Amino acid sequence: xxxxxxxxxxxxxxxxxxxxxxxxxxxxxxxxxxxxxxxxxxxxxxxxxxxxxxxxxxxxxxxxxxxxxxxxxxxxxxxxxxxxxxxxxxxxxxxxxxxxxxxxxxxxxxxxxxxxxxxxxxxxxxxxxxxxxxxxxxxxxxxxxxxxxxxxxxxxxxxxxxxxxxxxxxxxxxxxxxxxxxxxxxxxxxxxxxxxxxxxxxxxxxxxxxxxxxxxxxxxxxxxxxxxxxxxxxxxxxxxxxxxxxxxxxxxxxxxxxxxxxxxxxxxxxxxxxxxxxxxxxxxxxxxxxxxxxxxxxxxxxxxxxxxxxxxxxxxxxxxxxxxxxxxxxxxxxxxxxxxxxxxxxxxxxxxxxxxxxxxxxxxxxxxxxxxxxxxxxxxxxxxxxxxxxxxxxxxxxxxxxxxxxxxxxxxxxxxxxxxxxxxxxxxxxxxxxxxxxxxxxxxxxxxxxxxxxxxxxxxxxxxxxxxxxxxxxxxxxxxxxxxxxxxxxxxxxxxxxxxxxxxxxxxxxxxxxxxxxxxxxxxxxxxxxxxxxxxxxxxxxxxxxxxxxxxxxxxxxxxxxxxxxx
RNA sequence: GGUCCGGUAGUUCAGCUGGUUAGAACGCUGGCCUGUCACGCCAGAGGCCGCGGGUUCGAAUCCCGUCCGGACCGCCA
Numbered sequence: 220x221x222x223x224x225x226x227x228x229x230x231x232x233x234x235x236x237x238x239x240x241x242x243x244x245x246x247x248x249x250x251x252x253x254x255x256x257x258x259x260x261x262x263x264x265x266x267x268x269x270x271x272x273x274x275x276x277x278x279x280x281x282x283x284x285x286x287x288x289x290x291x292x293x294x295x296x297x298x299x300x301x302x303x304x305x306x307x308x309x310x311x312x313x314x315x316x317x318x319x320x321x322x323x324x325x326x327x328x329x330x331x332x333x334x335x336x337x338x339x340x341x342x343x344x345x346x347x348x349x350x351x352x353x354x355x356x357x358x359x360x361x362x363x364x365x366x367x368x369x370x371x372x373x374x375x376x377x378x379x380x381x382x383x384x385x386x387x388x389x390x391x392x393x394x395x396x397x398x399x400x401x402x403x404x405x406x407x408x409x410x411x412x413x414x415x416x417x418x419x420x421x422x423x424x425x426x427x428x429x430x431x432x433x434x435x436x437x438x439x440x441x442x443x444x445x446x447x448x449x450x451x452x453x454x455x456x457x458x459x460x461x462x463x464x465x466x467x468x469x470x471x472x473x474x475x476x477x478x479x480x481x482x483x484x485x486x487x488x489x490x491x492x493x494x495x496x497x498x499x500x501x502x503x504x505x506x507x508x509x510x511x512x513x514x515x516x517x518x519x520x521x522x523x524x525x526x527x528x529x530x531x532x533x534x535x536x537x538x539x540x541x542x543x544x545x546x547x548x549x550x551x552x553x554x555x556x557x558x559x560x561x562x563x564x565x566x567x568x569x570x571x572x573x574x575x576x577x578x579x580x581x582x583x584x585x586x587x588x589x590x591x592x593x594x595x596x597x598x599x600x601x602x603x604x605x606x607x608x609x610x611x612x613x614x615x616x617x618x619x620x621x622x623x624x625x626x627x628x629x630x631x632x633x634x635x636x637x638x639x640x641x642x643x644x645x646x647x648x649x650x651x652x653x654x655x656x657x658x659x660x661x662x663x664x665x666x667x668x669x670x671x672x673x674x675x676x677x678x679x680x681x682x683x684x685x686x687x688x689x690x691x692x693x694x695x696x697x698x699x700x701x702x703x704x705x706x707x708x709x710x711x712x713x714x715x716x717x718x719x720x721x722x723x724x725x726x727x728x729x730x731x732x733x734x735x736x737x738x739x740x741x742x743x744x745x746x747x748x749x750x751x752x753x754x755x756x757x758x759x760x761x762x763x764x765x766x767x768x769x770x771x772x773x774x775x776x777x778x779x780x781x782x783x784x785x786x
Numbered sequence: 787g788g789u790c791c792g793g794u795a796g797u798u799c800a801g802c803u804g805g806u807u808a809g810a811a812c813g814c815u816g817g818c819c820u821g822u823c824a825c826g827c828c829a830g831a832g833g834c835c836g837c838g839g840g841u842u843c844g845a846a847u848c849c850c851g852u853c854c855g856g857a858c859c860g861c862c863a
């Protein structure tokens with residue numbers, strides 16, 4: 220902490236090495252402990268906590284006794300060794316014998332404890348966010364976030380990436396989430412939209428020859444929120460030219476490893492890669508949590524030959540979880556999860572100290588099945604692979620299985636380019652600018668659902684942390700994809716004319732990605748909610764409880780804006 | 787948009803099958819206390835029971851509506 224005229228040291232910086240020195244500190248009063256002939260004050264600033272002390276015979280004694288919680292004070296005196304140290308505090312071996320104290324500001328009594336373990340509910344803390352952020356644990360989280368962004372900037376800048384800002388007032392794009400909209404005053408009846416991501420702008424930067432771009436970009440989506448979602452959120456947005464998918468993955472694998480190493484001292488091994496098809500078949504999810512190694516195996520052929528009536532004509536999968544045992548109640552829960560996710564049957568077998576029990580014992584001679592030891596096995600019949608993922612997650616959650624490793628980071632690649640909605644209409648699985656896999660180009664028209672994309676996700680502990688792709692860089696290929704999505708030439712020109720035009724002026728091969736920074740910080744900080752790693756977050760209904768936003772406008776302002784809405 | 791949970795002292799909660807004066811802990815105020823660090827001890831103040839309506843002799847408690855917060859589903863290329 221920098222010294223100023225108000226202070227010579229940060230409260231948390233003082234150690235035995237400063238004992239005997241005259242020091243001046245400034246900060247907030249955490250608590251006053253009045254013992255009669257002694258008074259102790261805990262003084263807090265961002266650097267930590269320091270104990271101040273005054274004895275009865277000192278004129279400071281009366282002054283310290285009068286201080287209230289969260290008053291802002293400045294104190295000066297000689298640092299001395301404590302008679303009874305506190306080993307739980309970094310400054311626990313020293314204290315400041317106060318010779319002078321100045322109250323810089325009073326404070327109202329705070330509505331909740333300004334401590335890591337606070338007694339305030341989140342609603343109250345959001346209303347007094349400046350007090351909540353005064354808690355050391357919050358300061359550490361925002362410091363972690365700032366350090367992470369600084370590491371990212373340094374890594375990318377060293378690799379020829381250029382940080383470019385893109386506008387917040389842009390044009391609404393037809394796909395994706397609902398836009399936040401801003402009415403135009405100068406052209407009544409027209410509207411700006413806030414960006415859902417700088418996707419198209421960064422592609423235009425590649426066309427412009429900027430080669431490697433990044434931005435810590437604020438993005439906006441007007442959808443309903445959750446604990447893990449905010450109306451505005453922060454992306455690390457990146458794009459590169461003249462690179463293969465392989466080179467993009469290497470670049471960002473390096474970034475992620477660097478952040479883990481420099482931020483929390485974790486050396487990650489090389490990231491395994493799963494294709495989308497493998498991830499779905501083995502884990503039933505496109506973002507599998509690989510902290511747990513157990514995975515599904517298809518046993519349909521074997522199952523069809525067994526005398527189990529509900530295994531005929533169905534795809535059957537087998538999962539073995541070693542060294543666990545599920546109660547009847549948990550089995551019922553897993554069955555509900557399976558059924559809710561479209562599975563047609565679920566069956567269990569358990570072995571405990573060599574003794575086997577199974578819900579299929581009346582169909583199968585269970586003693587003859589080869590089992591690897593004690594544990595639980597599950598057979599699931601389902602046509603929907605996502606049921607495999609739901610049951611696997613259910614097992615982890617309800618059996619409280621401890622992770623085998625603290626961090627599991629992997630790539631999922633070869634996502635499908637298209638997906639069909641409920642009515643069978645094609646839509647872009649990721650977004651409509653993704654480059655199809657070169658081996659599947661011939662399938663775009665005949666079998667679009669089997670076209671793979673040059674797309675990739677980075678998955679950390681079951682969370683999608685980053686998503687990206689190579690992009691169509693010729694207008695011809697981009698138009699083929701648009702057509703497959705059901706866009707006519709005229710519609711494509713109307714909606715994405717500027718992109719098609721830009722691609723026709725010498726667009727280089729390019730691709731990139733976007734990281735969800737809030738989620739990433741949340742994982743690194745071990746936080747439970749995005750709101751804990753955002754300085755001024757909104758509630759689930761999109762409200763800022765401190766500012767009182769959103770709020771009605773003054774009648775004149777409202778009337779003026781209403782007049783802009785229609786031309 | 788749907789389902790569920792919650793809203794009582796400054797705070798976190800109890801009370802809720804209707805019935806004296808609505809409780810506890812922490813915090814706050816005052817007093818005592820020689821080494822505390824969740825200091826301890828004693829005393830005290832503090833309440834439109836979210837808001838509006840209804841049922842009833844009587845409502846924190848039951849019913850309807852509404853607002854706010856949270857979780858889940860939908861939604862989130």
